[in-house]
Amino acid sequence: MKMIKGEIATGVFFILVAVWFLYEASKFPTNENSVDMGPAAFPQVLAGLVILFSVLLIITSLIKRSNVRINAKRFKNILYSIAFLIIYGIAVPYIGFYIATILFIPIMLILAGERSWKSIVSVTIVFELFAFTVFETILNVPLP
Amino acid sequence: MVENLLLGLGEVFTLINFLGLLAGITIGYFIGSMPGLTPSIGIALLIPFTFTMEPVLAMIMIVSLYMAAEYGGGITAILLNAPGTPAAAATAFDGYPMTQNGQAGKALTVSIIASAIGAFLSTILLIFTAVPMASFALEFGPTEYFALAIFGLSLVSSLSQGSLIKGMLSMVFGLLVVTIGLDPVNGTPRFTVINEFFEGIPFLPALIGLFALSEVFYMLENVNEKPIKLEKFKGIGAPISLFKKMWLTLLRAPILGYFIGVVPGAGTTIASLVSYNEAKRVSKDKGSFGKGNPEGIAASEGANNAAVSGAFAPLLALGIPGSASAAIIIGALTIQGIEPGPLLFTKNPEIPYSIFATLLVSIPIMLVVGLGGARLWAKVVLIPKKILVVFVLGICILGAYAHSNSMYPVWIMIAFGILGYVLRKVNIPTTPMVLALVLGYMMETNLRRALTVSGGDFGFLFTRPITVILLVLSLITLIVPIYQSIKSKSKNDGIENTL
Numbered sequence: 001m002k003m004i005k006g007e008i009a010t011g012v013f014f015i016l017v018a019v020w021f022l023y024e025a026s027k028f029p030t031n032e033n034s035v036d037m038g039p040a041a042f043p044q045v046l047a048g049l050v051i052l053f054s055v056l057l058i059i060t061s062l063i064k065r066s067n068v069r070i071n072a073k074r075f076k077n078i079l080y081s082i083a084f085l086i087i088y089g090i091a092v093p094y095i096g097f098y099i100a101t102i103l104f105i106p107i108m109l110i111l112a113g114e115r116s117w118k119s120i121v122s123v124t125i126v127f128e129l130f131a132f133t134v135f136e137t138i139l140n141v142p143l144p
Numbered sequence: 145m146v147e148n149l150l151l152g153l154g155e156v157f158t159l160i161n162f163l164g165l166l167a168g169i170t171i172g173y174f175i176g177s178m179p180g181l182t183p184s185i186g187i188a189l190l191i192p193f194t195f196t197m198e199p200v201l202a203m204i205m206i207v208s209l210y211m212a213a214e215y216g217g218g219i220t221a222i223l224l225n226a227p228g229t230p231a232a233a234a235t236a237f238d239g240y241p242m243t244q245n246g247q248a249g250k251a252l253t254v255s256i257i258a259s260a261i262g263a264f265l266s267t268i269l270l271i272f273t274a275v276p277m278a279s280f281a282l283e284f285g286p287t288e289y290f291a292l293a294i295f296g297l298s299l300v301s302s303l304s305q306g307s308l309i310k311g312m313l314s315m316v317f318g319l320l321v322v323t324i325g326l327d328p329v330n331g332t333p334r335f336t337v338i339n340e341f342f343e344g345i346p347f348l349p350a351l352i353g354l355f356a357l358s359e360v361f362y363m364l365e366n367v368n369e370k371p372i373k374l375e376k377f378k379g380i381g382a383p384i385s386l387f388k389k390m391w392l393t394l395l396r397a398p399i400l401g402y403f404i405g406v407v408p409g410a411g412t413t414i415a416s417l418v419s420y421n422e423a424k425r426v427s428k429d430k431g432s433f434g435k436g437n438p439e440g441i442a443a444s445e446g447a448n449n450a451a452v453s454g455a456f457a458p459l460l461a462l463g464i465p466g467s468a469s470a471a472i473i474i475g476a477l478t479i480q481g482i483e484p485g486p487l488l489f490t491k492n493p494e495i496p497y498s499i500f501a502t503l504l505v506s507i508p509i510m511l512v513v514g515l516g517g518a519r520l521w522a523k524v525v526l527i528p529k530k531i532l533v534v535f536v537l538g539i540c541i542l543g544a545y546a547h548s549n550s551m552y553p554v555w556i557m558i559a560f561g562i563l564g565y566v567l568r569k570v571n572i573p574t575t576p577m578v579l580a581l582v583l584g585y586m587m588e589t590n591l592r593r594a595l596t597v598s599g600g601d602f603g604f605l606f607t608r609p610i611t612v613i614l615l616v617l618s619l620i621t622l623i624v625p626i627y628q629s630i631k632s633k634s635k636n637d638g639i640e641n642t643l
């Protein structure tokens with residue numbers, strides 16, 4: 001993907017988010033008879049600034065017409081990693097931390113390119129022990 | 145003050161605190177040596193594990209980690225031309241050539257001793273300047289705090305590496321995100337689409353995501369890179385005469401580094417680069433810099449360690465960060481219920497004085513660990529990236545979870561991690577967003593308080609002297625880096641034209 005597309009896409013994303021903030025802020029109750037600027041003031045000004053800078057970003061990006069590509073090796077792999085990370089996050093409250101992690105770490109290691117079963121198993125065990133020791137013993141904080 | 149210092153030393157030498165100090169140093173060295181793991185990431189990952197600890201122990205571990213990481217960065221910079229921390233980049237300029245000349249042992253010795261001198265001198269400076277700064281800061285009212293927050297935020301331009309638009313975008317977005325939660329003045333819920341948002345966006349998980357998790361994604365890109373080869377080197381040691389020759393640099397670098405560290409936003413990296421350039425500029429032997437002049441190492445390492453103490457000065461005295469890592473530490477203190485700022489010295493003196501004591505006590509320990517274990521620390525780069533990546537990922541998740549025993553901060557971390565990765569891909573800096581997350585609340589709350597006091601009149605921005613000075617400084621801090629980058633761009637064009 002070319003850098004321009006990335007910059008423009010980011011700019012657009014920020015504009016959309018800022019517009020949402022503006023919309024929500026307009027619904028805030030305003031203070032009559034008070035010297036305070038009210039809860040909506042800061043968010044609105046800031047959202048406006050976000051839109052301003054996003055627009056500037058898009059404009060400068062178009063003007064520069066840079067041909068630089070975004071460097072993203074193994075991008076598919078990273079997308080899978082993110083996807084599994086999200087699946088992991090959803091799974092933990094249901095099947096518990098330790099079980100989810102036993103499944104998750106090998107998947108992530110394989111995605112990272114690790115081939116040796118010995119490594120995969122030992123890293124998983126080390127990590128589970130690490131998590132267990134630090135949390136249950138030292139911190140006295142239960143994991144889900 | 146002496147009683148307080150003794151109090152601090154007493155804290156450090158209790159068994160559990162001392163063990164914490166040793167642990168912090170060990171972890172710090174490891175993180176510092178490892179290229180790709182910066183002290184900021186290390187601190188961000190350590191902090192959640194310190195929640196259930198006493199604040200003093202937590203601070204001791206964090207401080208020793210921070211300092212040790214800056215020591216460790218020089219090791220891999222020298223041996224492998226792969227600086228473990230950004231601030232060690234200048235160390236590699238002369239350190240690696242020295243290794244190539246077979247003088248690795250000498251280089252490492254210079255690096256570690258210069259770091260120790262840097263740490264020592266800067267800690268003395270810190271002890272003697274922090275308290276007066278704090279007393280001065282007690283004169284501050286809401287208008288001054290507002291101006292201070294603005295000053296902290298004005299550093300965005302020096303952190304934006306050229307594209308102010310991108311830096312500002314990052315920063316104002318961060319400020320916008322900070323408004324989620326309850327309105328600070330009248331408690332109106334703002335943007336609370338889900339229940340958890342009532343408490344706002346938790347700072348630390350967001351930070352772990354922005355720094356550490358995005359780094360994990362970056363590492364995933366590069367897992368197939370071959371590990372760097374590690375050359376053997378002969379013993380540690382350098383003649384005392386070498387140090388005598390460099391005494392001016394050994395003194396100048398820490399002082400320069402300390403004051404740069406004090407300036408909010410200018411941290412260890414800028415300190416080491418400025419110090420290196422200064423040493424080169426005043427040297428009678430400029431040509432040798434970059435080819436293996438140990439003075440370059442001394443300048444860089446002396447300054448980057450000094451900047452660590454420097455960053456603590458505004459943190460403790462004013463409550464604003466002197467560096468990105470300091471910003472994270474402020475977040476940690478706030479979570480522990482401790483408010484950094486001038487009252488810290490009166491309400492919780494054990495915190496700043498334990499920090500002073502930690503800085504002092506750790507110096508000899510780090511000297512020994514560094515000199516004795518340099519070979520070991522260099523080996524960290526041999527850990528296969530694939531395994532390291534997953535481990536760091538796991539620690540990110542654990543750390544985020546530890547924040548509030550729920551999955552909410554983990555999701556925040558994941559969201560900010562993805563955001564951080566995307567932003568870094570399009571060269572939008574993430575540090576301004578961190579600044580915003582730390583200072584946004586201070587900025588809004590104090591402006592509105594000041595307005596309430598003044599009855600809606602903005603005049604105080606122009607009448608109160610401290611406020612005016614801070615605002616002018618903010619303007620300068622904002623504009624100077626822009627001016628400098630414009631100047632250097634035209635200079636570069638000039639060179640290209642003449643060639």
